[in-house]
Amino acid sequence: MRPFLDNRNALGLAFMLPAAALLLVFLTYPLGLGLWLGFTDARIGRPGHWIGIDNFESLFGDSLARLSLFNTLFYTVIASVVKFALGLWLALLLNRHLPFKAFLRAIVLLPFIVPTALSAIAFWWIYDAQFSVVSWLLVKMGLIDTYIDFLGEPWMARFSTIAANVWRGVPFVAICLLAGLQTISPTLYEAAALDGATEWQKFRHVTLPMLTPIIAVVMTFSVLFTFTDFQLIYVLTRGGPLNATHLMATLSFQRAIPGGNLGEGAALAMAMAPFLLAAILFSYFGLQRRAWQQGGGDK
Amino acid sequence: MASVTLSAVRKSFGSTEVVHGVDIGVEDGEFCVLVGPSGCGKSTLLRMIAGLEEISGGRIAIGERVVNGVAPKERDIAMVFQNYALYPHMSVYDNMAFSLMLAGESREQTRLRVEEAALILGLEEYLRRYPRQLSGGQRQRVAMGRAIVRKPQVFLFDEPLSNLDAKLRVAMRTEIKALHQRLRTTSVYVTHDQIEAMTMADKIVVMNAGRVEQIGAPLELYDDPANQFVAGFIGSPAMNFLAGRMARNGAGFAVAVGGGVHLPIPVRAEIPEGREVVVGVRPEHFVVADDGVPAEVVVVEPTGADTQIFCKLAGVDVTAVVRERHAFRPGAAVRLKPQLTFLFDPASGTRLA
Numbered sequence: 001m002r003p004f005l006d007n008r009n010a011l012g013l014a015f016m017l018p019a020a021a022l023l024l025v026f027l028t029y030p031l032g033l034g035l036w037l038g039f040t041d042a043r044i045g046r047p048g049h050w051i052g053i054d055n056f057e058s059l060f061g062d063s064l065a066r067l068s069l070f071n072t073l074f075y076t077v078i079a080s081v082v083k084f085a086l087g088l089w090l091a092l093l094l095n096r097h098l099p100f101k102a103f104l105r106a107i108v109l110l111p112f113i114v115p116t117a118l119s120a121i122a123f124w125w126i127y128d129a130q131f132s133v134v135s136w137l138l139v140k141m142g143l144i145d146t147y148i149d150f151l152g153e154p155w156m157a158r159f160s161t162i163a164a165n166v167w168r169g170v171p172f173v174a175i176c177l178l179a180g181l182q183t184i185s186p187t188l189y190e191a192a193a194l195d196g197a198t199e200w201q202k203f204r205h206v207t208l209p210m211l212t213p214i215i216a217v218v219m220t221f222s223v224l225f226t227f228t229d230f231q232l233i234y235v236l237t238r239g240g241p242l243n244a245t246h247l248m249a250t251l252s253f254q255r256a257i258p259g260g261n262l263g264e265g266a267a268l269a270m271a272m273a274p275f276l277l278a279a280i281l282f283s284y285f286g287l288q289r290r291a292w293q294q295g296g297g298d299k
Numbered sequence: 300m301a302s303v304t305l306s307a308v309r310k311s312f313g314s315t316e317v318v319h320g321v322d323i324g325v326e327d328g329e330f331c332v333l334v335g336p337s338g339c340g341k342s343t344l345l346r347m348i349a350g351l352e353e354i355s356g357g358r359i360a361i362g363e364r365v366v367n368g369v370a371p372k373e374r375d376i377a378m379v380f381q382n383y384a385l386y387p388h389m390s391v392y393d394n395m396a397f398s399l400m401l402a403g404e405s406r407e408q409t410r411l412r413v414e415e416a417a418l419i420l421g422l423e424e425y426l427r428r429y430p431r432q433l434s435g436g437q438r439q440r441v442a443m444g445r446a447i448v449r450k451p452q453v454f455l456f457d458e459p460l461s462n463l464d465a466k467l468r469v470a471m472r473t474e475i476k477a478l479h480q481r482l483r484t485t486s487v488y489v490t491h492d493q494i495e496a497m498t499m500a501d502k503i504v505v506m507n508a509g510r511v512e513q514i515g516a517p518l519e520l521y522d523d524p525a526n527q528f529v530a531g532f533i534g535s536p537a538m539n540f541l542a543g544r545m546a547r548n549g550a551g552f553a554v555a556v557g558g559g560v561h562l563p564i565p566v567r568a569e570i571p572e573g574r575e576v577v578v579g580v581r582p583e584h585f586v587v588a589d590d591g592v593p594a595e596v597v598v599v600e601p602t603g604a605d606t607q608i609f610c611k612l613a614g615v616d617v618t619a620v621v622r623e624r625h626a627f628r629p630g631a632a633v634r635l636k637p638q639l640t641f642l643f644d645p646a647s648g649t650r651l652a
Contacts, residue, residue: 190351191384195398195445196372205397209388 037266044260055267065268067243068251072272074158075247076226079165083222084215086166087173092207094174095181105175112171120235123164127151127236151237154244161236161245165229172225173218180214181207220283224276248272300485301362301375301452302327303348309356310343310509318343319509320357325502328483330476334496335506335532341489342457344506348487349378349455361452377446378455381462383438385430385445391417392426395444416447419478436467443478454479456488460495472498493533497521505529527648530579530641536607538579539617542645545574554578554642560592560613564640570651577648579641582607585619591636596627608633 004010038055042048059065094105111119126133127150135147150160184207192202230249233239239246239254246254248268256265303325310318318340325331333341346352348359350371358365366374377398385394392413399409417423420440430438439459446454459475460468476499479486490496496503497517505512505520505528512532513525524530530538543556553561554576562578570576585591594612601607601624608619610633619635627633642651 185382185384187380187382187384188386190349190371191378191380191386191445192397193351193371194349194376194378195449196401201401206386 034266034269037262038270039267040263042262042266044257044262048263051263055263056271058264059267059271064243064246064251065248065271068246068248068268069271071158071243071245072227072247072249073275075162075165075229075245076223079162079169079226080219080223082162082166083169083173083226084219086170087218088177090170090174091177091181092203094178105178108174109171111168112175116168116231117235119168120164120232123160123167123232124236127160127164152241154242157237157241157245161233164232164236165226168232169222169226173222176214176218177211180211180218184210216283220280223279227272227276227279300327300483302329302360303331303453303485303487304360305344305348305357306360307357308344308347308354308359310340310347310352311355316355317509318347318355321506321509321511323504323511323514325485325487328485330479330486330488330499330501331504332488332490332496332500332502333504333506334490334493335512337491338508339506340509341491341506345378345455345457345487345489348453349376350374375452376455377449377451377453378457379439379442379446379459381458383430383442383459383462385438385441387430389429390426391422391428391430391433391441391444394430394441395448398445398449412448412450413444416444419447419481420444435463436471439463439471440474443475447478447482452485454484454486456486458490459488460490461492468495475499494535497533503533505532507532524641524650526650527577527579527643530643530650534581536582536618536620538581538641539612539615540643541578541580541613541615541617543576543578545570545572545576547572554640556613556615558613562592562637562640564642565638566640566652570642575645576651577643577645578637579643580617580637581639582618582620584637584639585617585621585635586638587619587621587623587625587633588636589634591634594633594635596629596631596633598629599627610635 037048039050039052040048041051041054090108094101094108098104125131129147129149129152132147132150134150135144138144139147149156151157188206188210189202192206197205228249229247230253233245233247233250234253237245239250243251248271252265252268252272254265255261255268259265303323305321305323308318308321309316321340321344323331323333323344333344335341343352347354348361350366350369354367359367361374361376386397389397395413395416396409399412404412413426414423417426420443422437422440422444425433425437425441430441433441439462442459456475460471463471472495475488479499488495488499500517502514503517503520504514507528513520513529515523517533520529520533524533527540531540541554541556541562543554543562546553546555546561548561548563552564552566554564556562556578562580564578592612594610594617596608596610597616598609599606600609605620605622606624608621608625608627610617610619612635617635625633643649644651
């Protein structure tokens with residue numbers, strides 16, 4: 001035992017083992033299994049046979065799969081843009097000297113803390129065709145005559161689920177951007193004020209560029225979360241009406257578990273990977289690395 | 300270029316007043332240094348001139364124009380901050396060009412002005428670099444370059460050298476002074492370092508606890524301090540103070556500083572005998588002489604050019620700086636004689652003689 005413990009490398013390896021085991025069991029194995037299943041015709045209760053890229057080929061011709069891709073892209077793009085805009089706005093507001101600052105910041109985090117399934121149920125009620133509080137309020141205010149069918153019509157359902165996703169995702173964006181804003185030295189704004197910058201110019205030339213590294217990280221995460229969203233959709237609409245809100249994640253689950261086609265579901269899930277990879281690469285190369293951050297040395 | 304006039308300027312944060320009615324006149328082209336211990340209100344005053352702090356009372360005028368309600372960018376001033384406040388995401392060139400860009404200056408004009416400033420400050424080679432890639436002294440120069448390109452009426456400096464190491468601080472001090480002699484732009488410079496104040500200023504404003512203690516040329520303050528605070532603040536090492544009573548010393552005057560020691564006063568002072576006074580002696584005004592008062596050497600610090608002797612005189616710590624080389628040992632007796640003294644009122648600190 002002693003020589004083993006005295007060996008730096010052996011000891012290091014031993015310490016790494018628990019983490020490596022966790023990664024292998026809970027990350028690499030499911031991912032590998034999913035990838036493997038995507039190339040088989042496995043069904044529930046029957047181990048599959050290797051069928052090459054048949055699953056992927058059939059996905060190309062599958063109008064529902066293509067619809068789910070459109071839905072996912074639409075959902076991700078709109079929700080992310082709105083989350084970014086609202087989150088930045090909220091962060092800028094919270095960065096000011098407000099009364100009860102700590103309390104307000106805690107409140108903002110609430111939607112993020114509530115379990116998704118729970119808040120989805122709350123939204124289910126808010127969007128209910130008969131009991132919607134929003135419809136009730138609008139009717140009482142005399143703005144509309146009949147109750148809105150939030151989840152009953154394709155486009156209405158798309159926007160309603162996006163709204164729920166935005167509600168849930170804004171706190172994350174806002175708090176992260178707030179943390180970024182607080183790293184910007186106040187003297188920079190004073191210097192900009194003396195240089196003749198208006199409030200907008202200060203935002204445009206100081207705040208925004210200094211925030212880009214954090215924006216890149218936050219929005220990458222936000223896009224990944226949104227693109228792979230499952231819980232909210234599954235509780236609110238189960239992909240309906242007319243598959244209008246089926247995302248790739250929900251459709252993949254639908255096909256694999258209730259539908260029993262493990263291979264097809266896995267292939268659909270795998271088809272999300274290139275989009276996610278693209279999002280990561282875009283933020284990594286496009287936004288994150290800037291010369292001014294790297295500092296030091298001559299160039 | 301313009302003068303800067305402060306009349307009865309006050310500043311309060313909530314119910315706490317930190318600047319209590321300050322009157323300062325800085326003439327056109329003058330280099331004025333506000334100096335005082337930290338918390339004396341000098342930086343607040345500078346920020347009020349810049350427009351970064353609201354003025355709670357009184358008037359600030361730049362040239363003929365009262366600027367109390369004027370936004371910082373309308374005041375035609377430039378400021379160099381203690382931490383430089385360079386935009387980290389902009390190159391040196393863009394940092395210097397930023398204000399011109401905002402003012403809608405043409406590309407060609409901007410380039411000329413930035414290059415001119417870079418030439419003055421020796422920054423031509425660094426224009427493409429980012430602030431992170433520069434040393435402290437270079438960043439300091441960029442901060443000054445940013446001020447210069449605007450050709451403002453007034454330069455404001457907020458402790459610009461305090462982040463530099465001692466050697467660079469001395470070099471930059473000279474550089475700033477040379478720059479001022481070249482551009483002749485009215486400058487207001489804040490520092491807590493009295494040596495900076497003495498070496499750079501045309502006019503020094505000594506501040507303490509939100510009030511102006513004295514305004515004058517560097518040597519005026521040194522030779523003729525208005526009160527004990529200014530006397531103690533200006534000059535390095537600081538002036539020695541001994542409390543005592545006026546007494547006669549044969550034909551001349553003396554101050555009985557306790558322990559039977561009569562410190563001779565070289566000047567004739569119209570102060571009644573027995574009055575309590577504080578006598579101030581600058582370290583460099585002590586000489587070692589046989590007819591001096593006795594003191595006990597504690598520490599001797601030779602610096603080469605002169606020697607600092609820390610000793611106990613009538614139970615009080617005093618410092619003497621002498622040019623000649625004495626081989627004193629700690630604990631040895633020494634006789635010190637003041638050649639020049641100042642007398643202050645113990646209660647108010649005002650100068651008596």
